[in-house]
Amino acid sequence: MARRSPERLTIADVAEKAGVSLSTVSRVMNGSTTVDAALTQRVREAAVTLGYTASPLARSLVLGKTQTVAVIVPDLGNPTFQGALRGLSTGAAGENYHVLVADSFEDPSKEAELAREARRRSDGIVLCAPRMTDDELNELLPQISPAVVINRTPTSARVPVVAADYRSGFAQLLAHVKDLGHRKLLFLSGAEGSASNRDRLAAVDAFRAANPNIEISVLTGSVNFADGYASADDVIASDATAVLAFNDLVAMGLLGALTARGVDVPGEVSITGFDDIQFAQYTTPPLTTAAVPTPELGAQAWARMWDLLNGRQPAYNLAFGPLVVPRGSTGRPPKTGDDPHPAAT
Amino acid sequence: MARRSPERLTIADVAEKAGVSLSTVSRVMNGSTTVDAALTQRVREAAVTLGYTASPLARSLVLGKTQTVAVIVPDLGNPTFQGALRGLSTGAAGENYHVLVADSFEDPSKEAELAREARRRSDGIVLCAPRMTDDELNELLPQISPAVVINRTPTSARVPVVAADYRSGFAQLLAHVKDLGHRKLLFLSGAEGSASNRDRLAAVDAFRAANPNIEISVLTGSVNFADGYASADDVIASDATAVLAFNDLVAMGLLGALTARGVDVPGEVSITGFDDIQFAQYTTPPLTTAAVPTPELGAQAWARMWDLLNGRQPAYNLAFGPLVVPRGSTGRPPKTGDDPHPAAT
DNA sequence: CCACCGTGAGAAAACGCTTTCTCATACAAT
DNA sequence: ATTGTATGAGAAAGCGTTTTCTCACGGTGG
Numbered sequence A, B: 001m002a003r004r005s006p007e008r009l010t011i012a013d014v015a016e017k018a019g020v021s022l023s024t025v026s027r028v029m030n031g032s033t034t035v036d037a038a039l040t041q042r043v044r045e046a047a048v049t050l051g052y053t054a055s056p057l058a059r060s061l062v063l064g065k066t067q068t069v070a071v072i073v074p075d076l077g078n079p080t081f082q083g084a085l086r087g088l089s090t091g092a093a094g095e096n097y098h099v100l101v102a103d104s105f106e107d108p109s110k111e112a113e114l115a116r117e118a119r120r121r122s123d124g125i126v127l128c129a130p131r132m133t134d135d136e137l138n139e140l141l142p143q144i145s146p147a148v149v150i151n152r153t154p155t156s157a158r159v160p161v162v163a164a165d166y167r168s169g170f171a172q173l174l175a176h177v178k179d180l181g182h183r184k185l186l187f188l189s190g191a192e193g194s195a196s197n198r199d200r201l202a203a204v205d206a207f208r209a210a211n212p213n214i215e216i217s218v219l220t221g222s223v224n225f226a227d228g229y230a231s232a233d234d235v236i237a238s239d240a241t242a243v244l245a246f247n248d249l250v251a252m253g254l255l256g257a258l259t260a261r262g263v264d265v266p267g268e269v270s271i272t273g274f275d276d277i278q279f280a281q282y283t284t285p286p287l288t289t290a291a292v293p294t295p296e297l298g299a300q301a302w303a304r305m306w307d308l309l310n311g312r313q314p315a316y317n318l319a320f321g322p323l324v325v326p327r328g329s330t331g332r333p334p335k336t337g338d339d340p341h342p343a344a345t
Numbered sequence C: 001c002c003a004c005c006g007t008g009a010g011a012a013a014a015c016g017c018t019t020t021c022t023c024a025t026a027c028a029a030t
Numbered sequence D: 001a002t003t004g005t006a007t008g009a010g011a012a013a014g015c016g017t018t019t020t021c022t023c024a025c026g027g028t029g030g
Helices: A011-018 A022-029 A037-050 A056-063 A079-094 A108-120 A134-144 A166-179 A195-210 A225-230 A232-237 A248-260 A294-309 B011-018 B022-029 B037-050 B056-063 B079-094 B108-120 B134-144 B166-180 B195-210 B225-230 B232-237 B248-260 B294-309
Strands: A068-073 A098-103 A124-127 A147-150 A161-164 A184-188 A215-219 A242-245 A270-272 A289-291 A318-320 A323-325 B068-073 B098-103 B124-127 B147-150 B161-164 B184-188 B215-219 B242-245 B270-272 B289-291 B318-320 B323-325
Touching (some): A011 A022, A068 A108, A079 B098, A098 B079, A124 A134, A161 A166, A166 A289, A166 A323, A195 A215, A232 A248, A242 A248, A248 A270, B011 B037, B022 B037, B068 B079, B079 B098, B079 B294, B098 B108, B108 B124, B124 B134, B134 B147, B166 B195, B166 B242, B166 B323, B195 B215, B294 B318
Parallel strands (some): B068 B098, B184 B242
């Protein structure tokens, strides 16, 4: 709240100074035409010399809108959500909207309450809650409407969705390593029950069905650097020739650990990430990954929120098809005797 | 604002259901002891069955506080501010405070107005405004009090400051490359007038005075990847053997460009960054840099804001002395005939 | 010349809460 | 029995706006 020591400036002060009633000042400030030109002028001057601006709080209370949207993210440290936040913030700023941000710290049990509370302080919610259950989500969404959901599609609630198509992106990555000749794959999957993880697993299942001769094992629970780093031993123990990490963070952690152990990438093991965060191109070797335009995700989320706020039918749901960016971390598998399908040289 | 379609639930509804007056409900909700136990119970039950929670807006208006702090950052895409935002958000969440975030897009002319507007919607401002002039800052700070400033020290206004000591950090980096034997240095400086850039320049000046035999040239205006990448030609044209980039982003961009041109790092040119962002250790070669604990910066900023909000004397100002993390991107300079002080082999 | 109407400005209600003020009740003290 | 004092609850006054309602004024038409 603004300082109250120098007696907060109120609309009454302006009215007094201009010699008119409160109502007239309000009318002038809100651009009502039904005010005499001379009075308008007087009020304007009074407001300027006093340095008056209406209290957003009082306006919000009577107008029933806060000029604010809230974003719920599971982890502010995650580049994906940073990108989305940035895109959203840019869009909101363009319409003079403010952004309230809340970090749920990957705790699905907090997300709903966080969202409800944030909703009361804002005009709408942009929700990134990959780990919340479908039931919770379906129950929550009607309560916090208007809402826009990022990176998952609620089963029942009708709500605008902006997402990266993790399934198709992951399918492309699988095809990429298959084309390179890998026949023994390992997927370092993310958090159990995370929506985008389910999408990746769906791609794995489809791939398995289509390629019975290719073996894919799954190791679960890797979402960040440390997890990737810690998985190195398991990766080595499996004798997979290609490891598909849940995301770039995991891939980079794994890459670091493997390099430290003297494992050659991609000579002995190929690694892929996901997201194409700004830094993926600077690893050693540069990381093959699937590119997700996160700021655009945020921008599109804002576009839909803006439609909603203006009572318009929001634009179509959107799924960005990630593009595979082949870089140095993937290559042909090492030639070993037990390769059932040796690549033609 | 919450939905008004299903007739927003108000304190009057609870009062009616419990058969008491509004005042009593309010007293119960705010933990006043002067309410009969039986009534308290009735009110509690009514509130729960109705699912009532007081409107934060109305409370804010009458209480004069919003339970919200605002952060102004110059660029949400910059890892330094992301880290600070994260640390701050964590601290605020711990006290049930909310965080409003505004991105000034590196535009100093917007920062002041952004801060003033944000201040009116919050109880305090955490300001990262490295490029605002001292005069503007000194004028602004009293208007938005309580405020905490990150990464610069206002000349006149008395305000808590939490900062990384860029000068000492940069001095250490200079010493590091000097010790390696470099005698011809290049500083890719940041935005003219940025506070943390001035600090680095101060370190350069002191270093020059102390080491007249070492040549340091300065190239100005690099703050991100692209700038670093674009500076490659200038870097090659200067025949410096060590380049100190403004920050890790610039260093990584430069590194990428030099690698692409076939320049050996650190064989031909050594490179240092600044900040030690999470990704600096994954470049090729890993980046020598000075580590700044950005989340801690945010956490400490919150601690001071919290003191301020509670009318306490805020904790001492804090300057984190960054630590040099020597990695692969720096090494001994190449031996050339014109080296006046060839390193002993 | 009077009734009527449009124009524009002030008074007052509303937004949903907190808190002070006021008052009724009950109990202890004289 | 009567005054005094806790105790606890309701009435009402804000907090700073917007907006509806009301009304005064001056000009037009009959």
